[in-house]
Amino acid sequence: MDTTVGLRERKKAETRQAVHEAAMRLTMEHGLDNVTVEAIADAANISRRTFSNYFAGKEDALLYGEQRRIWSLVEAFRARPAEESTWQALLNAARGLYEEVGEPNRELAIQTRLVKQHPSLLARQMANHIRVERELSRAIAEREGLEPGASRPRVLAAAYLMSLRIAANLWIDAQPDESRRPSLLELAEEVLAEFAQPFR
Amino acid sequence: MDTTVGLRERKKAETRQAVHEAAMRLTMEHGLDNVTVEAIADAANISRRTFSNYFAGKEDALLYGEQRRIWSLVEAFRARPAEESTWQALLNAARGLYEEVGEPNRELAIQTRLVKQHPSLLARQMANHIRVERELSRAIAEREGLEPGASRPRVLAAAYLMSLRIAANLWIDAQPDESRRPSLLELAEEVLAEFAQPFR
DNA sequence: CATAATATATGCCCACTGAGCAACTTTGCT
DNA sequence: AGCAAAGTTGCTCAGTGGGCATATATTATG
Numbered sequence: 001m002d003t004t005v006g007l008r009e010r011k012k013a014e015t016r017q018a019v020h021e022a023a024m025r026l027t028m029e030h031g032l033d034n035v036t037v038e039a040i041a042d043a044a045n046i047s048r049r050t051f052s053n054y055f056a057g058k059e060d061a062l063l064y065g066e067q068r069r070i071w072s073l074v075e076a077f078r079a080r081p082a083e084e085s086t087w088q089a090l091l092n093a094a095r096g097l098y099e100e101v102g103e104p105n106r107e108l109a110i111q112t113r114l115v116k117q118h119p120s121l122l123a124r125q126m127a128n129h130i131r132v133e134r135e136l137s138r139a140i141a142e143r144e145g146l147e148p149g150a151s152r153p154r155v156l157a158a159a160y161l162m163s164l165r166i167a168a169n170l171w172i173d174a175q176p177d178e179s180r181r182p183s184l185l186e187l188a189e190e191v192l193a194e195f196a197q198p199f200r
Numbered sequence: 201m202d203t204t205v206g207l208r209e210r211k212k213a214e215t216r217q218a219v220h221e222a223a224m225r226l227t228m229e230h231g232l233d234n235v236t237v238e239a240i241a242d243a244a245n246i247s248r249r250t251f252s253n254y255f256a257g258k259e260d261a262l263l264y265g266e267q268r269r270i271w272s273l274v275e276a277f278r279a280r281p282a283e284e285s286t287w288q289a290l291l292n293a294a295r296g297l298y299e300e301v302g303e304p305n306r307e308l309a310i311q312t313r314l315v316k317q318h319p320s321l322l323a324r325q326m327a328n329h330i331r332v333e334r335e336l337s338r339a340i341a342e343r344e345g346l347e348p349g350a351s352r353p354r355v356l357a358a359a360y361l362m363s364l365r366i367a368a369n370l371w372i373d374a375q376p377d378e379s380r381r382p383s384l385l386e387l388a389e390e391v392l393a394e395f396a397q398p399f400r
Numbered sequence: 401c402a403t404a405a406t407a408t409a410t411g412c413c414c415a416c417t418g419a420g421c422a423a424c425t426t427t428g429c430t
Numbered sequence: 431a432g433c434a435a436a437g438t439t440g441c442t443c444a445g446t447g448g449g450c451a452t453a454t455a456t457t458a459t460g
Contacts, residue, residue, distance in 0.1 A: 008427060008436070036416065047439050052418060119327055126326030127319055151370055151387075155394050158362045166354050173349060187351075194355050208407070208456055236445065247410050252447060 016054055016064065019044040023061040028110065032058070032118050059124040066111050066125060070132050070161075073097055078139050086140055090160045091192060098185040105184075112172045129165070133157045163191040216254055216264065219244040223261040228310065232258070232318055259324040266311050266325060270332050270361070273297055278339050286340055290360045291392060298385040305384075312372045329365070333357045363391040 022043035026035045037058055041051040055061040076096050080089035101108065115121045133154075140146075140153040167188035174181055182190075222243035226235045237258055241251040255261040276296050280289035301308065315321045333354075340346075340353040367388035374381055382390075 006428070011427090012437085037418095038416085048417090049419090049440070050438055053437075057417080122330060123323035123327035126330060127323035130322060130326060149370075149373060151366065151391055151394060154366050154369070155363075155391060158366060159359065159395070162358045162362055163355075166351065166358060169354070170349075170351055191351055191355060194351060195359070206457070211456095212408085237447095238445085248446090249411070249448090250409055253408075257446080 015044070015046065019046065019051065019054055019061050020064040023058055024065075024107070024110070027058075027062060027114065032062070032114065032121070057124075059118075059121050062114065062121065063111070063125055063128065065107060066115075067128050069097065069101070069108075070128065071135075073161075073164075074132060074136050074139055077136065078143075082143070086143055086156060089143070090156070091189070094160075094164060094188055094192070095185065098188065108168075108184075109172065112168050116169075116172065129161055133161050136161065159195050160192070163195055164188055167191045215244070215246065219246065219251065219254055219261050220264040223258055224265075224307070224310070227258075227262060227314065232262070232314065232321070257324075259318075259321050262314065262321065263311070263325055263328065265307060266315075267328050269297065269301070269308075270328065271335075273361075273364075274332060274336050274339055277336065282343070286343060286356060289343070290356070291389075294360075294364060294388055294392070295385065298388065308368075308384075309372065312368050316369075316372065329361055333361050336361065359395050360392070363395055364388055367391045 019040060023035070023040045026039055026043060035058060037051055038048045040058060040061060041048045044051075046054075051061075055064070060067075073093050076093035077089055080092055084092065115125050134157075137153040137157040138148055140156050141148045141150060144153065146153055167184060167190075170187045170191070171182070171184045174187075219240060223235070223240045226239055226243060235258060237251055238248045240258060240261060241248045244251075246254075251261075255264070260267075273293050276293035277289055280292055284292065315325050334357075337353040337357040338348055340356050341348045341350060344353065346353055367384060367390075370387045370391070371382070371384045374387075
């Protein structure tokens, strides 16, 4: 066979996605605290034991979508042309993601709200954030030809991811009754711009 | 009685501290994975059930010291004179903490290393970081007379805490074989300064 | 000071969880 | 086809969080 990915991998990816969606649906229906791992596994047609092979807990299953989104940023950044400055490349990576995701993103909004309400979700999400930050820091160090231990890549990576996080929060907090609700992308650019200016 | 804090509160604080220390000791002896809540409770002379009244899990017990340290920053910031700029006040709050804590801080080093090795600890710590960030953001908004929903306080609070986190990581990563190991305070100032400059 | 009100500690209990193990099934490769 | 590798499942168990009731300690009040 010459399919890029074998049947095995494809099925795994499908199962993972199915579990994620089952977790989302059940959580929205009954609330995170009233959903057991067993219920999610049932809804996804796998055994409780197998669930453990895919995710470490229901929180991870829930956050799977968000995880993929964030990790894709690193990929997108690495794919930016070398002519762009690092910061520009990061900005463009974010733009690409937001355009691809589409603005009126229901799932993103729901997930962000969920994370805000449940400390256990917040914890897992931030832990993942840090892992992404490390990887992004490495990517930045490579692009700029710095040692991986330098401080600048870390600062850039952290500042960037943080900006996106803050933008998402601002977006969620924005009251829908305001006449003009800012788009997520606009907010992100605003926050990123604020970062690019010196603090006084 | 007019003692500022009653016996009740003092005892609670003592117990909390005792549990924290027991958790630290046992973890250093046997490794986090080989320590049960029951063992910690025993070592601190309380029942397993009572442990739950103090901490949500062994991770929280372990991170108690770090938590107090970070929360104290908010207090310190609020106590800075109004003449200082916000950023200056934040810097001085950090200086105060680091001076108070003292440089060759064994516990801080151990905790930072532990967090680096155990994702569950990392998750909890970051979740707490976010809570502190919210509170600090509120404090900044008050000081600058901004609405709590504005973006600038959030950006400042996040950038500040992130700087301290990065500094701690740089500090831990610094090889002790280097002739001159930078102090934590120096690293923090360096990172904070990097933030105060525009990104290119 | 006595006693009521309140907060804390503990024991008992149970549903949920993560993971090791071994048997079994599916997929990939030749 | 046939074997090896990877994935799935059931069984099991120690560990965990938390509700509830009870006992005990602290604080407030008359």
